[in-house]
Structures are given as C-alpha cells and as structure tokens.
Amino acid sequence: ETGVTQTPRHLVMGMTNKKSLKCEQHLGHNAMYWYKQSAKKPLELMFVYNFKEQTENNSVPSRFSPECPNSSHLFLHLHTLQPEDSALYLCASQKSASGDYEQYFGPGTRLTVT
Amino acid sequence: AQSVTQLGSHVSVSEGALVLLRCNYSSSVPPYLFWYVQYPNQGLQLLLKYTTGATLVKGINGFEAEFKKSETSFHLTKPSAHMSDAAEYFCAVSDFGNEKLTFGTGTRLTIIP
Numbered sequence: 001e002t003g004v005t006q007t008p009r010h011l012v013m014g015m016t017n018k019k020s021l022k023c024e025q026h027l028g029h030n031a032m033y034w035y036k037q038s039a040k041k042p043l044e045l046m047f048v049y050n051f052k053e054q055t056e057n058n059s060v061p062s063r064f065s066p067e068c069p070n071s072s073h074l075f076l077h078l079h080t081l082q083p084e085d086s087a088l089y090l091c092a093s094q095k096s097a098s099g100d101y102e103q104y105f106g107p108g109t110r111l112t113v114t
Numbered sequence: 115a116q117s118v119t120q121l122g123s124h125v126s127v128s129e130g131a132l133v134l135l136r137c138n139y140s141s142s143v144p145p146y147l148f149w150y151v152q153y154p155n156q157g158l159q160l161l162l163k164y165t166t167g168a169t170l171v172k173g174i175n176g177f178e179a180e181f182k183k184s185e186t187s188f189h190l191t192k193p194s195a196h197m198s199d200a201a202e203y204f205c206a207v208s209d210f211g212n213e214k215l216t217f218g219t220g221t222r223l224t225i226i227p
Contacts, residue, residue, distance in 0.1 A: 004157070031213070040123075043204070043217040056214070090157055094213060101146045101165065101208050103215060105157035 003027040004106035006091050012112045013081065021076040021109045023091030031096040032074040033103065034066060037088040049074060050096055081113045116141045116207050120218035128226045133177075133192040135221050137205030140186060147188040148206040148215065149179055158204060164188065175199070200225045 004025045013019050025032065034046040048056035049068040063085075065077040074091055088110050092103040121136040139145055146165050150158040162173025169181040175198075179190045188205060202222045206215040 006157075040219070042118075042219045045214060048214065092158075096213055099165075101213050101215075102148070102160055102163060105150075105159070107155070107157045110155075 004091060004093055004104050006089075006106035006109050008109060009107065010110045010112075012114060013078070014114055015081060015083075017081075018077070018079040020078065021089055021091075021111075023074040023076075023106055025072055025074075025091075025093035025104070025106075027093055027095075027104060029093035029095045029104070030071045031094040032068060032071070033092040033094070034074065034076055035090040035092065037090055037108070043090070047076075078111075081111075083113050086111055086113045116145070116209055116216040118205050118207050118216055118218035120203075120205050120221050122221055123219065124222045124224065126224040126226055127195045129197055130194050133190070133195045133199065133223065135190040135203050135205075135223065137179075137188045137190065137218060138186055139188060139205070139207045141207055141209055143209045146208040147179075147181060148208070149173065149177070149188075149190050150204045150206060150217075151175075152202045152204065152220075154201075161190070161203075195223075195225050197225050197227065199223060 007022045032049045036044045046060045047066045067075040088108045090108045091106040094103045117140045119138045148163045149161040152158050162171045164171045164181045172178045177192045202220045204220045205218040
C-alpha cells in the first residue's frame with residue numbers, strides 16, 4: 001500500500017474523447033506531481049502543485065489540463081489527445097520543505113489513445 | 115542542470131550472483147540521490163536514498179548503494195540476486211534545495227534461474 005491511489009488503472013480513449021485521471025494521496029503531503037512514462041524514455045515531469053498552487057508546467061501541451069482542488073487530490077483532464085500521448089501516467093506526492101525529497105508514487109494509469 | 119546516466123538498459127544476472135546497476139550523475143551542487151524500483155504494472159517504489167552523512171546507504175530487499183563524489187557515481191548493488199528482484203530500476207538526482215527529481219532512463223534487471 002503506497003498511500004497514493006490512481007484511477008482508472010487502464011483507459012482507452014479516442015482522439016475526440018474527453019476523460020480525466022484521478023490521483024489521491026492519504027499521506028498528508030502537500031506537493032503533488034504528474035509524470036509521463038513512455039517506453040525507452042526517462043520519466044517526464046509534467047506538472048507540480050505545492051499547497052494546491054501550480055508551481056511548474058513543463059511545456060505540456062494544452063490538451064492536458066491539471067486540477068488540484070486540495071492537497072490530497074490531483075486530476076489530469078484530457079481532451080483531443082494524439083496517439084503519441086499513449087503512455088503510463090504516474091502521480092506522486094511529497095512532503096515539501098521537509099528536507100526529505102522523497103516522492104511516493106501511485107500505480108499509474110495506462111492510457112491508450114486510438 | 116542535473117542529469118543522470120544509467121549504463122546498460124538491460125542487465126541479466128544468474129540467481130545468487132552479484133547485482134550491479136550503474137548510475138552516474140551530474141550536478142553543480144551537492145546532490146541528493148535515489149534508487150527506485152518499478153515492478154510490472156506498478157508505480158515506482160523507493161529502494162534507498164542518499165542525502166547527507168554516510169556514503170554507503172542500505173535500502174530495502176538487501177540492496178545498497180555507495181555515493182562516490184570523485185566518480186560522480188551512485189551504483190546499486192546486491193550480493194545475491196533473487197528471482198523476485200526482476201524489475202526496472204531507476205536512478206534519480208535532486209539538487210539540494212530543489213525538490214524535483216531528474217530520472218535516468220532505467221535499467222531492466224532480468225534474473226536467470
């Protein structure tokens with residue numbers, strides 16, 4: 001049990017669909033992250049939220065839209081995706097300003113865009 | 115800017131043999147270093163980390179790593195491989211004062227029975 005849950009675990013969507021990924025952390029952390037994991041590439045940091053405020057957007061296309069309503073929940077809204085967006089999307093959380101620097105990861109959502 | 119290089123995208127070792135996964139980093143300030151493991155269809159799990167203090171760090175499942183500043187390395191070792199060690203391993207670096215992690219491309223470890 002990692003304390004970070006993600007739903008759904010698998011998602012298949014067409015290029016014209018709109019869907020959302022959900023992440024929830026039960027660790028009392030205040031920072032949350034979205035990563036994209038594609039085959040043969042390093043993990044790509046997409047977004048960072050600290051105390052519900054977005055502190056980083058790593059040049060992510062606007063077809064990905066994050067939302068962080070509180071420190072425990074993080075969403076990634078998807079619309080008009082491309083096939084190259086198929087990947088494993090990982091959520092992570094961290095207790096920022098703790099000097100710990102350890103991130104806790106969820107199991108990921110396997111996204112396939114058809 | 116930080117970067118991480120993991121030598122060998124695939125490593126195979128026999129069960130009971132030494133496991134050695136290599137990681138080199140570049141950082142302009144004292145780094146924090148991490149090894150994560152990812153089993154199939156799962157997220158990343160922290161194996162061990164170096165922040166300050168002792169340069170030999172012990173982690174879960176019998177793994178350890180040594181921070182060698184002169185070699186800018188943080189190689190992961192385990193004396194005796196077990197079938198359950200088959201997974202993908204990621205090295206990551208974070209600069210002191212910057213809580214973002216930069217990951218390597220990963221090394222897939224296969225254990226031969």
